[in-house]
Amino acid sequence: MLHIAICDDDPAAVQTHREITEQSLRQCQCAGEISIYTHSDNLLYDITQDHFFFDLILLDIEMPGCTGMEMAEQIRPHLPQGKIIFITSHVEYAIDAFALSIFRYVPKAELAQRLPAALRDAIALITLEDGKTYTIQTSSRLEKLPYREIYFIERDGKNARITTADGVSKVRKSLQQVYEELGTEEFLYIDRGCIVNLIHVMQIKDGMAVLKNGVALPISRSHLQAVKAEINHYWGEHI
Template structure:
């Protein structure tokens, strides 16, 4: 079940956004639990102090107390994978929203047209990410790594090194073998020796892939065009 929060200081707008979220969940055949907040401080306390988890947060930027932009920055350490949709009447916030790597920015003057598609895209992406794990099993350990937490996978001699949210894990085998076992569209080769998770790709520039964890990885010349096409296709379908 997806956990979704709505935060807007205007009760009528918060209620309207709840209806939009309910409709988007229905359209995506997804099940979600929705929490509505009219004070940003209450949402902050529930997450930071009480450990509430949310997969998706719909935030109005212009709010008393902590505004949406400030709140998003403070919540990132607690919810590194949360999808945030900003709603605002101030176009100049779009650049800041991009820098925060939020999922989508919806201007209020175009809300009716763009909010529903933003919600549905976010929900579909969350459904893709949810529940998949890669299992490493040896004589001495059993380790399960959620797909969504994997940043990239590299060849490391006779081993394969998986860099993910909690560090690095090594598994015996070839990179192609791991790729085949993952069997998921979000993983692509950017080089003969490296696979990245498209969920975490922020930018491709100057033959480098930049990930949201700060990693930058080289793309081989032979893979560059294909990588760009795969990323564009993935973003086009899911984002």
């Protein structure tokens, strides 16, 4: 079951967001528990003091007291894997939202079109992060790597070198074989010798894929347009 919080100082907006969220959960055939907040301070207290856990938070940016932008900064240390969707009428916030690793930015003027897609993508990603693992098995060890912790995979001679949040693991298989075994759209070739996990890509800049951990990986010219297209398709537009 997913734990979702909706925070907006406008009760009518909260109800609209709740209805869209419930519909998205049904479409994804996913159970969810939705908590409603009309005061940002109450949500912040529940997370930082009472240690409430949320997989996904829908935040209005323009709220009295603690704004959505300020909340995101304070929430992040307590819910490092939590997904935040900003809902606002001011486009200029989008750049700051991107810098805060916000999952998606939804303009209020396009709420009906953009919020359902953002929610479905978030639900699918959370489900992926909670479930799948890649198993490395040899005569001497058995190692399971959660998909969510894999940043990228590189060819290393006759091996594939897998970089995760905890370090590097090697498997004596070709890069293509590992790619086929992973079998999910989140992993994408950016070069003949490198596969990246799209859930960790923050931006494409100067021909490089910049990841959340600060690593920048070169994208080959032959792959650049396809990589951009795949990322746009996977994430949708942020603005």
